[in-house]
Structure formats: C-alpha cells, structure tokens
Amino acid sequence: MTIAEERAVAPIVAADDCDPDYELLCDPDIPCAPDNCNPDCVPGYCNPGWLRRATGFLWLDLTRDCMLHCGHCYNESGPNGDQKLLPVLGSSASLMEPGEWFSVLDQAMRAEVSLIQLIGGEPTMYAGFSAVLGHALNIGLKVEIYTNLVSIRDEWWEQFRHPGVLLATSYYSDDPKEHHRITERDTHRQTRTNIVKALGLGIPLRVGMVQVYPEQRIDEARAELVSLGVPPNRIRLDRERAFGRGQRDHVACDPNELCGNCGLGRAAIGPDGTVTPCIMAGWLKAGNVRTEPLEAILNGDGMARATVTIPRRTRTDVACDPDCVPQNPCDPRDGGDACDPATPPSECNPKGQK
Numbered sequence: 138m139t140i141a142e143e144r145a146v147a148p149i150v151a152a153d154d155c156d157p158d159y160e161l162l163c164d165p166d167i168p169c170a171p172d173n174c175n176p177d178c179v180p181g182y183c184n185p186g187w188l189r190r191a192t193g194f195l196w197l198d199l200t201r202d203c204m205l206h207c208g209h210c211y212n213e214s215g216p217n218g219d220q221k222l223l224p225v226l227g228s229s230a231s232l233m234e235p236g237e238w239f240s241v242l243d244q245a246m247r248a249e250v251s252l253i254q255l256i257g258g259e260p261t262m263y264a265g266f267s268a269v270l271g272h273a274l275n276i277g278l279k280v281e282i283y284t285n286l287v288s289i290r291d292e293w294w295e296q297f298r299h300p301g302v303l304l305a306t307s308y309y310s311d312d313p314k315e316h317h318r319i320t321e322r323d324t325h326r327q328t329r330t331n332i333v334k335a336l337g338l339g340i341p342l343r344v345g346m347v348q349v350y351p352e353q354r355i356d357e358a359r360a361e362l363v364s365l366g367v368p369p370n371r372i373r374l375d376r377e378r379a380f381g382r383g384q385r386d387h388v389a390c391d392p393n394e395l396c397g398n399c400g401l402g403r404a405a406i407g408p409d410g411t412v413t414p415c416i417m418a419g420w421l422k423a424g425n426v427r428t429e430p431l432e433a434i435l436n437g438d439g440m441a442r443a444t445v446t447i448p449r450r451t452r453t454d455v456a457c458d459p460d461c462v463p464q465n466p467c468d469p470r471d472g473g474d475a476c477d478p479a480t481p482p483s484e485c486n487p488k489g490q491k
C-alpha cells in the first residue's frame with residue numbers, strides 16, 4: 138500500500154459547500170466542514186480540515202542561501218547564508234541532507250499533512266532541491282515553492298508543471314531601480330520574466346508584496362502584476378516584520394510580530410531539522426526531526442510550550458497577517474507573502490540558536 142493509500146481520508150463535505158468567500162481556498166482534496174473552524178475565525182468560514190486534524194501544512198526551510206540580500210529579510214538570508222548560519226547553530230551543526238528530508242516527507246504524509254512549502258532562503262539554491270521536490274510530489278503531497286524566480290533551470294520548469302506544484306514569489310515594484318534598492322540586486326528583469334513564464338505555462342502563482350518604504354510603488358506594481366495575468370486575489374501586501382534584518386531597532390523575538398496563527402495546523406522545519414510553530418518564530422523550538430519522529434514533535438509538549446506564548450488574534454483584530462500559508466483558512470484572500478524566504482543569525486535568530 139502506498140503512503141497516499143494509507144492515509145486516504147474521505148472528504149467530510151464537498152468543497153463547494155464551503156463559505157463562498159473561501160471558494161478559491163477550497164480544495165476538493167481537503168476535507169472541510171463548518172465544525173472545522175478555528176474558533177478565532179468568523180463562524181461559517183471554510184476551514185480546511187488541517188486546523189482541526191492537527192498539522193496539515195509544513196514549511197520546509199531548506200537553506201539560508203539566496204542570491205538576493207533584501208533589507209527586510211526575516212531570517213537574514215543571502216549569499217553564503219548557510220555558511221553564516223551553521224556556526225550560529227553550533228560546532229557540530231549541519232544542514233539536513235536530501236535523504237533526511239525524504240524521511241520527513243514520508244512521516245508528514247503519514248501524519249496527514251497535505252501541503253508543504255519549500256522555502257529558504259532561495260529554496261532552489263539547496264543542492265537537493267529538485268530531489269526533495271520530486272520526492273514530495275511522488276508520494277502525493279502538494280508543494281508550493283516560494284522562490285524569488287531569479288534563476289530557474291529548464292529542468293525545474295518541467296517539474297513545476299506537475300499538477301501538484303504551486304509557485305509563490307515576491308515582487309516589490311514595477312520600477313527596476315526600486316526593486317534593486319529593496320533586494321540589493323539588479324534582478325527585476327529576471328523575476329518579471331519568470332512571472333510571465335510561469336503564467337504562460339499555466340502554473341498557479343501567487344505574489345507577495347512587502348511594503349518597505351512609504352513611497353514604494355505598491356499600487357503600480359500590483360497593477361502591473363494584474364496586467365501580466367496574476368489574479369488580483371493572489372496578490373497580497375504585508376508590512377515588513379521585525380525579524381532578521383527587518384528587526385532593525387525593534388525588540389528581538391517579539392511574538393506580537395507574528396500573525397497569531399503559528400502552530401495552528403502548521404509548523405516549520407528549519408535547515409538543521411529544528412521544528413517551530415512558524416518560519417518566523419525560530420526562537421520557539423519544539424524539537425528536532427533528527428532526534429524525534431515528526432508526529433511526536435507536532436503533538437508533543439515542546440510544541441504546546443512553544444505555541445502557548447503566541448498571542449492569538451481574532452479576525453477582527455488582524456486579517457491573519459502575515460499570511461504566509463497558501464490557502465490560509467482564516468482569510469478570504471489567498472496567499473500572502475509576509476513570510477518571505479528567510480535566514481540566520483540575529484539576536485532573535487529565526488531558524489538559528491537563541
């Protein structure tokens with residue numbers, strides 16, 4: 138029996154029974170019923186079953202390497218990001234090998250995870266990126282790849298055309314110079330070209346925008362994305378979050394900077410196997426997949442202790458931002474980018490050691 142067969146679950150309610158506001162978020166493969174609702178959400182909103190049925194979404198945070206060096210990057214990714222991360226993690230620290238990720242994916246599938254996101258850093262810069270993606274798809278997981286779309290090899294485009302793949306990217310401005318100012322690299326043309334290519338290939342794409350400067354050409358960039366063919370409800374705007382390089386003079390490890398949904402049906406696994414409730418909550422360590430089974434960590438005391446410190450919010454408080462989970466069940470708008478790719482040390486050090 139395959140893993141997919143082992144964990145096959147009959148849908149509770151058909152997707153089209155869900156609240157219309159969530160129509161776009163309803164996935165026929167994901168059980169959904171009114172009583173799945175997160176108590177923090179407005180009653181009647183369609184919640185994919187993962188909220189009630191434990192973790193259904195995982196970030197796989199593969200690397201701190203990135204060809205860009207955005208000033209707001211919440212985990213301080215950039216060129217040589219892994220080299221900078223490892224000393225912070227400890228003298229014996231090492232990145233997860235592809236085979237270790239395969240094991241995590243197999244465990245995730247058995248634990249009824251349905252969707253993962255490959256992120257970093259720039260996840261395509263992880264040496265085993267293609268292998269990890271291929272393994273996830275082969276065992277039946279849906280995979281969102283959060284990439285800056287700067288450099289995509291031809292063979293990866295072939296993989297991206299798999300029906301289980303979703304793409305997400307960040308876009309900051311229609312002005313290449315402003316994009317350069319934010320990312321510290323002259324790569325606007327590459328990202329824009331690959332947005333057009335993804336859309337042309339029919340690959341589902343959502344785009345996150347982070348407002349870094351008050352004068353930033355957000356409206357113009359959004360209009361450009363729509364003109365290129367990105368569905369308006371797949372474009373999200375968030376503010377800079379005070380983590381990593383975005384921390385600036387803000388206090389470190391401020392849980393109020395989180396959206397409040399961390400750990401609710403979602404969790405993150407860092408480059409060294411550390412599990413946390415969110416990619417932005419790197420200081421809240423719940424365990425490590427190298428020393429414990431994934432499901433035991435997700436349902437264990439460590440995760441309970443990690444999540445209890447996170448302020449929960451109602452929908453009226455905040456529209457579930459940062460909205461870094463595809464198909465966020467708490468927000469009728471899809472996607473979002475707040476949880477941009479990420480990295481290493483800061484005082485707060487998401488993904489690193491405190």
Ligand code: SF4
Pocket residue numbers: 203204205206207209210211213214215257258259285320477478479
């Ligand atoms: S925000 Fe994303 S693209 Fe920018 S440096 Fe960080 S990981 Fe790279």
